[in-house]
Amino acid sequence: MGPNVDAAFTKNLPKIELHAHLTGSITPQCLHEIRTQRRSDDPDLTLQDPLEAMSKDKTWNIMTFFPLFSKYIYELCSTPASIIYSTNAVLRDFKEDGVVYLELRTTPRSSSSMSKDDYVNTILSCIDSSPDRNVLTTYLILSIDRRNSPKEAMEVVDLAIKYRPSGVVGVDLCGDPSKGDVSTFKEAFHRAKLHGLKITLHFAEISASSSLPELKTLLSFKPDRLGHVIHVPETIQKQIEEEQLGLELCISCNVQARLVEGDVADHHCMSWIKTGCPVILCASIPVPNPSQWLISGCRRTMSVSLPVN
Numbered sequence: 001m002g003p004n005v006d007a008a009f010t011k012n013l014p015k016i017e018l019h020a021h022l023t024g025s026i027t028p029q030c031l032h033e034i035r036t037q038r039r040s041d042d043p044d045l046t047l048q049d050p051l052e053a054m055s056k057d058k059t060w061n062i063m064t065f066f067p068l069f070s071k072y073i074y075e076l077c078s079t080p081a082s083i084i085y086s087t088n089a090v091l092r093d094f095k096e097d098g099v100v101y102l103e104l105r106t107t108p109r110s111s112s113s114m115s116k117d118d119y120v121n122t123i124l125s126c127i128d129s130s131p132d133r134n135v136l137t138t139y140l141i142l143s144i145d146r147r148n149s150p151k152e153a154m155e156v157v158d159l160a161i162k163y164r165p166s167g168v169v170g171v172d173l174c175g176d177p178s179k180g181d182v183s184t185f186k187e188a189f190h191r192a193k194l195h196g197l198k199i200t201l202h203f204a205e206i207s208a209s210s211s212l213p214e215l216k217t218l219l220s221f222k223p224d225r226l227g228h229v230i231h232v233p234e235t236i237q238k239q240i241e242e243e244q245l246g247l248e249l250c251i252s253c254n255v256q257a258r259l260v261e262g263d264v265a266d267h268h269c270m271s272w273i274k275t276g277c278p279v280i281l282c283a284s285i286p287v288p289n290p291s292q293w294l295i296s297g298c299r300r301t302m303s304v305s306l307p308v309n
């Protein structure tokens with residue numbers, strides 16, 4: 001590693017982030033502040049302090065990772081005020097980490113105090129009124145969760161179509177890869193495509209979501225980009241290469257969530273880079289030791305990262 005490639009260098013480097021889950025980008029400190037505020041309004045709120053529930057000593061894997069959102073963070077961030085507070089904090093964090101172009105993705109959700117439409121509208125308003133919008137260009141991708149029903153998936157696409165003029169650029173498929181039947185989303189993605197929205201899909205994250213029928217079905221949605229692409233059989237790899245699909249490789253997330261074996265240096269990113277497919281290096285989990293990375297520097301999310309040496 002060159003002497004000048006340190007945390008300060010990488011932080012200052014202008015970066016692009018294309019694979020950031022909004023709720024996954026909220027720091028424990030920000031969630032702690034939200035909890036404090038909510039407890040002052042409602043002392044009966046019993047949720048554990050995020051600084052304990054998400055302490056640095058805890059490690060996450062594919063089994064413990066998804067319930068953290070659905071059973072904990074979503075409950076904490078269920079009011080318009082908490083959505084505004086956390087979205088503004090996330091935008092500020094990305095800007096401070098040197099990100100200049102961001103495609104933030106999020107799954108529309110409702111609560112007793114907001115509809116899914118309110119949720120999307122609130123986030124777009126935060127993006128639009130951000131004091132940093134001149135230095136950080138941000139667009140929104142709406143996510144379909146694998147647990148969604150076909151009707152819920154269509155609702156996401158309808159919201160994406162409605163808010164396209166306000167900055168929604170695409171539709172994503174995400175969520176626990178061990179859940180759901182992706183073939184039920186065919187119509188929803190078809191409609192998204194018809195309306196000119198781009199499509200990005202979480203793809204082959206674990207072996208259970210990497211069967212040939214599942215991956216062929218996903219490719220039939222005509223995606224523009226694929227995320228993770230870990231357990232990809234050779235025939236599917238060929239098709240991806242022929243179609244030159246954009247690949248979002250999430251190295252630190254894959255290593256830390258143990259989606260791949262080994263460490264950063266063992267990551268499969270080089271095998272994709274060799275195919276000539278457009279590759280963007282992303283991550284959705286902070287890197288413990290930024291100096292191990294050639295280019296990194298985002299606190300929560302790194303667009304980038306090649307192992308050094």
Ligand SMILES: CNc1ncnc2c1ncn2[C@@H]1O[C@H](COP(=O)(O)O)[C@@H](O)[C@H]1O
Nearest residue numbers: 021022023024069105106107143174175202
């Ligand atoms: C291994 N990486 C991953 N694979 C698949 N889905 C993931 C993910 N990391 C996060 N999410 C999805 O993003 C949601 C939180 O952000 P939003 O509420 O949408 O902003 C999670 O509930 C999960 O569905």
